[in-house]
Amino acid sequence: xxxxQRYMAALRxxxxxxxxxxxxxxxxxxxxPQSTVYRTxxxxxxxxxxxxxxxxxxxxxxxxxxxDRLTRLTDPLLRAGAxxxxxxxAQAGLPCVGLLSRLYADEVMCIADRASGxxxxxxxxxxxxxxxxxxxxxxxxxxxxxPARRLAKLLAHAGKAQDAALKSExxxxxxxxxxxxxxxxxxxxxxxxxxxxxxxSGLVASLSLVVEAERLDGFSESRLVLMLVSAAAMIExxxxxxxxxxxxxxxREKVAREA
Numbered sequence: 442x443x444x445x446q447r448y449m450a451a452l453r454x455x456x457x458x459x460x461x462x463x464x465x466x467x468x469x470x471x472x473x474p475q476s477t478v479y480r481t482x483x484x485x486x487x488x489x490x491x492x493x494x495x496x497x498x499x500x501x502x503x504x505x506x507x508x509d510r511l512t513r514l515t516d517p518l519l520r521a522g523a524x525x526x527x528x529x530x531a532q533a534g535l536p537c538v539g540l541l542s543r544l545y546a547d548e549v550m551c552i553a554d555r556a557s558g559x560x561x562x563x564x565x566x567x568x569x570x571x572x573x574x575x576x577x578x579x580x581x582x583x584x585x586x587x588p589a590r591r592l593a594k595l596l597a598h599a600g601k602a603q604d605a606a607l608k609s610e611x612x613x614x615x616x617x618x619x620x621x622x623x624x625x626x627x628x629x630x631x632x633x634x635x636x637x638x639x640x641x642s643g644l645v646a647s648l649s650l651v652v653e654a655e656r657l658d659g660f661s662e663s664r665l666v667l668m669l670v671s672a673a674a675m676i677e678x679x680x681x682x683x684x685x686x687x688x689x690x691x692x693r694e695k696v697a698r699e700a
Contacts, residue, residue, distance in 0.1 A: 447473075447477070447481055448481060448484070448485060448490075450471055451467060451471065451478065451481050451482070451485065452485070452490065452491075452501070454467055454470055454471070455500065455501050460500055460501070461494045461498040461499060461500045462498060462499055463496075463497050463498050463499075464478050464479055464482060464497070464499075467482075482499060485502070486499075486502075488502075488504060489502045489503055489504035489507075490502050490504045490505070516552065517639075517642045517644065517680055517683070518541065518543055518552060518637070518642070518644055518646055518676075518680070519541070519552060519553060520679075520683065521676050521679035521680045521683060522541045522553070522637070522646075522648065522676045522679075523541070523553055525648070525672050525675050525676050525679075526539045526540075526541050526553055526555050526648065526672075527539075527555055528672070529648065529650065529668060529669065529672045530555045530556070530557050530650070531557070532668060533557060533650060533652075533665060533668070534661075534664075535557075535652060535653075535656050535661060536557055536559045536560040536561065536562070536652065536653065536656070537556075537557050537560060537650045537651060537652045538554060538555070538556045538557070538560055538562075538563075538564050538566075538650070538651045539554065539555045539556075539648070539649070539650055539651075540553070540554050540564075540566050540579055540647075540648070540649045540650075540651065541553040541554070541646065541647075541648055542566070542572075542579050542580070542583065542646060542647050542649065543583070543644060543645070543646040543647075544574075544583055544587070544645050544646070545571055546571075547574060547595060547598055547599070548571040548572060548573065548574055549571070549572050549573070549574055549579065549580040549583055549647075550569065550570065550571050550572070551566045551567055551568050551569070551570060551572070551579075552568060552569075553568060554566070554567055554568050562627075562629075562630065562651075562653060564626065564627050564630055564632075564651040565626050565627050566579060566626065566649075566651065572626070573599075574595060574599060575596075575599050575601050575604075575607060576625050576626060577622055577625045577626040577632050577634075578619075578620040578621060578622040578625075578632035578633060578634035578647075578649060579626075579632055579634045579647050579649040579651075580647075581607075581610060581611070581614060581620050581622070581634070582614050582619065582620050582634045582635060582636040582647045582649075583636060583645050583646060583647050584611060585610070585611040585612075585614035585615050585620075585636065586614070586615070586636045586638050586645050587645055592611070596608075614636070618635060618636070618670055619633065619634065619635045619636075619666050619669060619670055620633075620634055621633045621634075621657075621662060621666065623654050623657075624654065627651075629653060629654055629655070630651055630652070630653060630654060631651070631652055631653070631654040631657045632649055632650070632651050633649060633650050633652070633657075633662065633665050633666055633669055634647045634648065634649035634650075634669065635647065635648055635649070635666075635669040635670045635672070635673035636673065637673050637676050637677055637680075638677065639677055639680035639681060641680065641681055642680050644680065647673075648669055648672055648673045648676060649669070650665055650669065652665070
């Protein structure tokens with residue numbers, strides 16, 4: 442393992458279950474010599490990507506906070522979609538969690554989430570957490586809108602190249618422009634999602650709502666789907682008109698308040 446992969450492998454060891462590591466433990470986990478891991482940690486320390494803890498342990502460093510702020514300020518999807526996400530959740534009319542998500546390598550990642558004040562549940566989707574590409578409405582509407590070659594590659598990588606049911610769902614999403622799923626990610630919860638596509642920004646994303654399945658009757662489902670499709674179209678239009686534009690002062694102030 443060399444170059445950037447060596448650094449990324451070390452950084453990906455840090456997680457909620459084990460937020461601090463010693464060099465010997467990292468070496469064991471990576472199957473690498475301790476001398477190599479020491480050099481890797483030395484370089485990561487110099488850039489603020491890790492920092493020293495106690496008892497010769499290390500944790501993720503403050504550089505990630507700096508980049509998180511910069512992403513919030515410059516990500517075109519966040520800039521175009523954050524206020525639409527808030528409005529959609531506010532107008533849903535029932536307890537829900539709204540998600541703005543995008544393709545992330547071979548997975549899907551939520552980049553913004555908003556919960557209504559009366560929501561008493563917590564979906565597995567949350568900001569910054571990678572999720573499967575082939576499960577749940579939030580992910581599947583993204584999958585369905587990928588170019589054919591990339592879609593075939595991702596399905597093959599996920600072992601779903603011959604999954605007729607999934608391919609049928611992809612065709613349905615492309616035809617109707619939305620998807621509703623129940624219990625695919627979290628038992629008792631339903632997801633409703635619409636795709637967001639902006640070729641100018643190179644983005645394939647989704648806007649979705651997660652609700653309690655028992656509350657989702659036919660009328661509520663139809664109403665929420667119409668809201669999501671309309672809101673997703675608004676985000677697409679905003680992306681097309683503001684892609685690459687400098688951040689306005691009011692946008693900077695809003696990001697600073699939310700950070």
